[in-house]
Amino acid sequence: MSASAGNAPAATPAEVDPFDSNSEARYDAFATLRARGPAHTVPSGQRFFVHRSAVEQGLKSVDHFVGSFGDVGQSKEEDTLLAAIAEPRHGKIRKLFNSALAYNHASQVEPFTRRYAEARLDDALAECRRAGGTEIMEAFARRIPSAVIAEVLGIPNDRIDDFARWSDEVLQRQSQADGINAPIADLHPEFSSYLEARIDERIAAADPPNDMITRLLRAEVDGERLSRRAVLTQTIFLIVAGNETTRNLLGNLIHRLAEVPERYAALRANRELVANAIEESLRFDSPVQLLARTCTKKIEVGGVRVNPGERVLYSIASANRDERCFPDPDTFRLDRPRPRDHVAFGAGPHVCPGAFLARMEARVALETLLDRVARIELAPGHAFDPNPVFWALGPRTLRVRLIEEGS
Numbered sequence: 001m002s003a004s005a006g007n008a009p010a011a012t013p014a015e016v017d018p019f020d021s022n023s024e025a026r027y028d029a030f031a032t033l034r035a036r037g038p039a040h041t042v043p044s045g046q047r048f049f050v051h052r053s054a055v056e057q058g059l060k061s062v063d064h065f066v067g068s069f070g071d072v073g074q075s076k077e078e079d080t081l082l083a084a085i086a087e088p089r090h091g092k093i094r095k096l097f098n099s100a101l102a103y104n105h106a107s108q109v110e111p112f113t114r115r116y117a118e119a120r121l122d123d124a125l126a127e128c129r130r131a132g133g134t135e136i137m138e139a140f141a142r143r144i145p146s147a148v149i150a151e152v153l154g155i156p157n158d159r160i161d162d163f164a165r166w167s168d169e170v171l172q173r174q175s176q177a178d179g180i181n182a183p184i185a186d187l188h189p190e191f192s193s194y195l196e197a198r199i200d201e202r203i204a205a206a207d208p209p210n211d212m213i214t215r216l217l218r219a220e221v222d223g224e225r226l227s228r229r230a231v232l233t234q235t236i237f238l239i240v241a242g243n244e245t246t247r248n249l250l251g252n253l254i255h256r257l258a259e260v261p262e263r264y265a266a267l268r269a270n271r272e273l274v275a276n277a278i279e280e281s282l283r284f285d286s287p288v289q290l291l292a293r294t295c296t297k298k299i300e301v302g303g304v305r306v307n308p309g310e311r312v313l314y315s316i317a318s319a320n321r322d323e324r325c326f327p328d329p330d331t332f333r334l335d336r337p338r339p340r341d342h343v344a345f346g347a348g349p350h351v352c353p354g355a356f357l358a359r360m361e362a363r364v365a366l367e368t369l370l371d372r373v374a375r376i377e378l379a380p381g382h383a384f385d386p387n388p389v390f391w392a393l394g395p396r397t398l399r400v401r402l403i404e405e406g407s
């Protein structure tokens, strides 16, 4: 249960570690902080914003902040991830992402996503019949996002497994000492070489495919083309940004449906609730828990003054449990009014360009399960096995039993 202002437990701001996205107690601690005010100084010395209104305002204030967990302004632009590029240049590069991930384009990959999810479910069901259960992250949830991104990028399907593994290894290396400040293109030579070869094929081709990589190569930003290295940086970023997050969404969703069988049964009885279940999962178990910004121009956020050079943290996890916006915030509800009213995809000009794709993948994955699986059960003795990425929330592994219709 969440604490309210009146009966708040004695968590102090110093006890809240925003970089521990897996601590069981964090939601109670966030509730205590929210009752005390919009922002708090945490042990890392950073200001930590917990009110939904302040988080949203801060994320939208792109003329006052630059985004990154690392040191801002240290790397060359061709090594800077889209999320950390300042306006107005960010907006110009972002247009390319929008066009490649837009509704029409993403809709085209839905039939592929369904075929792929069905094939993965075949394997998972076969494993359940044979061994009595399956590790559903490995068998199903982890694979779908990387397959879909490979398809969007025009990468052959036989590299899908490598894609998922490479993307994980990039994140692991980023989390190691000073990895956060290292150019993403240098973190994984094997992955980078593979993508460089795909970039070079498109540079050499007379009629390259109209995919994301070609668009990045051909576009002019401020009268100049992006360098080969910049295209590589943004391509790796896109793969990593879309993989980790969507996999966590699928894992969190399956976890909550297996945890309370009535939820899964309700979706089986009424498919119109599928969209609500996805949005409620995004709110309740936000795959991205935390965003970081460095202030470039003084501003008040939620009435709190932030000065240039200050690094701040915006808690998406807390914003999405803010009782000012969500009645009964610590209950997972399939009938929540305005289910999309969360900030799981961020807010403002950096809001996630892959949101449509992620929602489509979650819907297709869930529909595939609902079509063929009567019940999902957590493995006996289940204990949540958290993904170790500090800004993320999701299961690293999730052992379940899938019970087929009629069995």
Ligand code: HEM
Residues within 6 Å of the ligand: 059, 067, 082, 083, 084, 094, 097, 101, 149, 237, 238, 241, 242, 243, 245, 246, 249, 286, 287, 288, 291, 343, 344, 345, 346, 347, 349, 350, 351, 352, 353, 354, 355, 357, 358
């Ligand atoms: C459930 C799945 C997803 C979640 C929860 C999620 C969440 C987010 C959030 C919170 C941001 C804002 C970052 C910031 O303001 O600093 C973001 C940005 C971004 N996301 Fe996603 N994302 C998801 C899926 C995807 C997918 C499928 C893709 C692409 C295939 C993608 C690509 C990106 C990119 C490129 C950015 C940077 C945008 C910019 O800075 O303008 N995401 N995402």
